[in-house]
Every structure is written in structure tokens, then in C-alpha cells.
Amino acid sequence: MRQSTYLAPTLRDIPADADVKSHQLMLRAGLIRQSASGVYSFLPLGMKVLQKVETIVREEMNRAGAQELLMPAIQPAELWQESGRWEAYGPELMRFKDRHNREFALGPTHEEVITSLVKDAVGSYKKLPMTLYQIQTKFRDERRPRFGILRGREFLMKDAYSFDTSFEGLDESYNKMYEAYKNVFTRCELNFRAVVADSGAMGGKDTHEFMVLSNIGEDTIAYSDSSDFAANIEIAPVNVAYEKSSEALNDIEIISTPGKKSITDVAAFLEADKQRCLKSLLFIVDKEPVLVLVRGDHEVNDVKIKHFFEATQVELASDQETSSWLETEAGFIGPVGIDNKVKIIADHAVKYMVNAISGANQKDTHLKNVNPDKDFEVSSYGDFRNIQKGDPSPDGQGTILFKEGIEVGHVFKLGTRYSEALGATFLNDQGKAKPIVMGSYGIGVSRTVAAIVEENHDDDGIIWPNSVAPFQVHLIPVNIKQEEQRVLAESLYEKLEQQHFEVLLDDRTERPGVKFKDADLYGLPVRITVGKKATDGIVEVKIRKTGEMLELHEDDLLEFLA
Ligand code: ATP
Ligand code: MG
Ligand code: MG
Ligand code: MG
DSSP states (O other), rough: BBGOOOOOOOSSSOTTOSSHHHHHHHHHHSEEEEEEEEEEEOOHHHHHHHHHHHHHHHHHHHHTTTOOOOOEEEEEEEHHHHTTTTTTGGGGSSSEEEETTTTTEOOOOHHHHHHHHHHOOOOOOOOEEEEEEEEEEEEEEOSSSSTGGGGGGGEEEEEEEEEEEEEEHHHHHHHHHOOOOOOOOHHHHHOOOEEEEEEOOTTTTTEEEEEETTOSEEEEEESSSSSSSSETTTTTTTTHHHHHHHHHHHHHEEEEEETSSHHHHHHHHHHGGGGSSSEEEEEEEEEEEEEEEOOOOOOHHHHHHHHHHHTTOSSSHHHHHHHHHHHTTTTSSSSOOOHHHHHHHHHHHHHHHHHHHHHHOTTTTTTTTTTTTTTTOOOOOOTTTTTTTOOOOOOOOSSEEHHHHHHEEEEEETTTHHHHTOOOOOOOOSOEEEEEEEEEEEEEEHHHHHHHHHHHTTTTTEEOOOGGGGGGGEEEOTTTTTTTHHHHHHHHHHHHHHTTTTEEOOOOOHHHHHHHHHHHHEEEHHEEEEEGGGGGGEEEETTTTTOOOOEEEEEHHHHOOO
């Protein structure tokens, strides 16, 4: 590829609204450009990396025996109503109506679509087991899109679904995917852990998240310093979290005020009570005020409490505002019941408070990065609940450390949740209809690209691992107008391409300083500089990762690169 006409615009300055390194570098190296919040274009260089990761994922899926298909992004509301997730998924689901006023969603995930597909296509146990996957754009109206393509609203995901006749079969399908995921992230040269996200009632490991250990991760992982043990702290130290939060709980009082119907009454009550309250929150539900009083000084996890306060500047809100607040801020999903809505709100406010502190993963109260029905079905906390930094690892090997992680993949045993809801059955060997036993497996393909950049860079730019580098070689004639340099560079370019190296030839007339700065930013594994010694057929080779430099004769170059 000739750089003079290649669309990879670099930026010298750090873009103001990019908080993390990967986001900054992906913008600066011309890999991506933002179009709207959480919505990005991949420019050619970014696209190449995306495709490389996609290829790794595809190869490992195929190797595990999974079959590739492609499902529509547009999904009819009826399917989601059947599964119960039309309500449950909340505002993250992007919904729209067609010209006939029929409702649709842009797929954030495909359990419904694939279950209904398989329902009509698989009749007998003889067809099973089967694992299907696709690599496709997903849509989620994330509450806080951020860090560039790390948390986008439109992003590329590989999603796979397994179909078995039994739970034992599911275990097997799950293990295959688990192994495939390990291969994928190993090939991407990421420092990752498969994290126990829950050790469920079935005594097995019902769900694992694949986490890249990174300072900017949004989840905290407890892991052993000398074995594979790792657990998501959102699950693991739940007791610790509850202990802490109970202090705060003492300071919360929920008062339902059915007697004080007018706003003025409630306002007067608040005024009178001002001294007692650090903060009072008032919801109006069906014209019925519900008051939440928060007292005392909260030092537990200060930041989150603060966020909670900021999020609840709803002083006197309408029904509509209250439910939309609950939905977007408190993560409360589902209709506010007619009968005991006051209680629900009150309970939820308490749970929210607890969760604002602990982030505990509990039914109806899991608030961070929630996946309705996937995360909600998780209910047990395994054996790791008291885990703390410095503890011996539960597997008897090493000591527990804590570290932040980026969730790049997630494998999950669904069981019969969707097959039962959507009536996807198979006929067993006795001719009896049974619900298909399912698993669901996601990889954030675009997020993985960002995670790779986040973990592989220095002050000058990206340092691509070989396996996903957009080009392997950056070929730079220092002065393209100098005949010997131009001729040698062109001949090397041709030779390398013939040998199937991917080469970016900097055929621009820029100053050397500009070329080298761009080269560091792009971060291709090997830089070959053609300079003054071109007359003797000598070039300079620099390894981006180590900074190692050496001079080589053009005849020795191929051997060196091989
Ligand atoms: P998160 O906890 O980060 O919100 P998730 O648990 O909601 O992710 P899953 O439903 O498990 O995500 O989807 C499978 C994979 O898709 C995730 O492991 C992640 O790698 C990727 N992914 C999810 N949401 C996004 C997003 N908004 N942008 C980019 N990738 C995402
Ligand atoms: Mg998650
Ligand atoms: Mg999420
Ligand atoms: Mg997940």
C-alpha cells in the first residue's frame, strides 16, 4: 500500500474528549473517526486490524465446529415480547417503527432471533448438538458510551449460540467455546483471565467473562498471582460489600407519605425535616409522594455515593419522570406495578443505594452493565464471597491480587430460558418434545481492537502485536526524490509484497521527521528505512516493540524477516 494516497490521517495533538490512551491513539493514528456519541467509522488502517481480529475469531470458531450464519440486525418486537425482554431490556434496546407503525429493535444480541430460527429448523435430536455463530454489528443505546470503540453504541460482536439435548451436552459445548476463546485472546497476544462470573446452583461454572487485565477496566477482578483462578469482584467479595453498605443502609429511611398528598404539604415536611437529612429524594408515583431520606456522612466509596446524589436531583418529579429516572439512573427495569409501586420504588431506592456502593450482582439490583435475563439469572455467589486482597487463592495456589479488567468476551449457559419462552423444542429418541438446552457466547470484536491498543503502546504511539498488525512492514525512503533511495525502496516493496508481506510504503515527499513520527504512531512491527546507504544496498531495520535497530544488506532482508 502506498501511503501517499492512503486514508490514514494522523493527529499531532491529543484529542480533547478522549480520556484513555487507546481512544487517543486510535484517533491520532487515523484508525477511527467519531460520527456521533458511541458511533464510529473505521478508516482503512482500523478496518484492517478489525478484519484481522475477525479472522482469528472466525478461524477459532470454525475449528471448534461452529457454523457461521448471518442474522438480521432488524428484529421484530413480537419476538422480544415473547421472551419478555421487550420490557426487560430497558432503554439500551434501540427501538423504531416502520411506515406501517410496526415496532422493531436493532439487535443488541440475538437469543430471540436464533431461538425462533432453530425452532423451525431443528426437529429431531439427531440434528443436535449444534453451535451457530455470526460476526455482526450490534446496537446498544449505552447509558454512557465512552472510551471510543471500547464502549460504543454500534459495535462489532461475534455471537455464538449452542443447542443441545441435555445439560451435559451443554457443558461440552460450553467447554469447546471456552477453549476457543482462550485461543482467540492468546492469538491476539492479550494478557487476559477467564473470570468466574458466577459459580451457579448446578455446581458448575455457569458463566465466565474473559477479561483483559488493564488499568482502565470497568470491572474489578480478584485473581491468583500463581494460578488460573480469577473471579469478578462484582460477584466475589459480595459479603464485604454488603457489610460496608449496611453502614450506609442505617442512614437511609424510606417514608411513604400517602397522607401528604399535595406537593406543598410534602415540601413543608421536607423543609421541617431539613436538619435531619443529608439528602432527601422525593418521587411522585401516581401522584403519591414517596420520600427517601438519606442521613449521615457517607465515607464508603465516596465517588459512587456522590454519583448517586448527582443522579437523584429529582426533587418533585412526575410519574413519567420518575419512571424514566428509575430506568436510566437506577437501572430499574420493567413496569412499575400498579399495586405496590410505592413499595417497589422504596425497595429499589434502598437496593440502588446498596448497589451504588457494592455493585453486587443480584436479581433486579445488578446495575452496572446489566444484561437482563443473562445477568439476572445469576443468583449464587459461589465459594469466593469473602475473598480479599492478600488472601490465599481458593484453589490453594498463590495469593489473591486485585486488578481492573476489560470484558472482551463472555460465555454463558442459558439452559432452557429462551427455548421454553419461544417454544423451541426437539423430539427426543422416544419421540417426546423437549426444550433445547442453550448456551450463548459473545466476543466484542471491535472492543478487542481497542483493548489491544490499550495494552500495547508507548508515548510515541501504538505497538501492534504481529498477529493483528495492519501491515507487518513500514518501508520508508527518507527522501523519495533521491533516485537511489526511490529505486531501492520500490524494488524492496515489490519483493516483499511478492513474498506476501503486507507493506506500507511511505512514498510521500514529507520531511523525515514527519515520516518517523507517523511511523511510530502507526506502530507497525518492523520499520525499514532506506537512506543514504541505499547506494550500497544497505537499509536500516527497526523493531517497533524493542526499539532494536540494525543495518542489513537488501539481500539479507527476506531471511531476517522470515
Ligand atoms: P459490558 O459489561 O461491558 O456492558 P456486556 O456484559 O453487556 O458488556 P455481553 O452482552 O456479554 O456484553 O456481550 C458480549 C461482548 O460484547 C462483551 O463481552 C463485550 O466484549 C462486547 N460488548 C458489549 N457491549 C459493548 C459495547 N457497548 N461496545 C463494544 N463492545 C461491547
Ligand atoms: Mg458485562
Ligand atoms: Mg452491557
Ligand atoms: Mg457480558
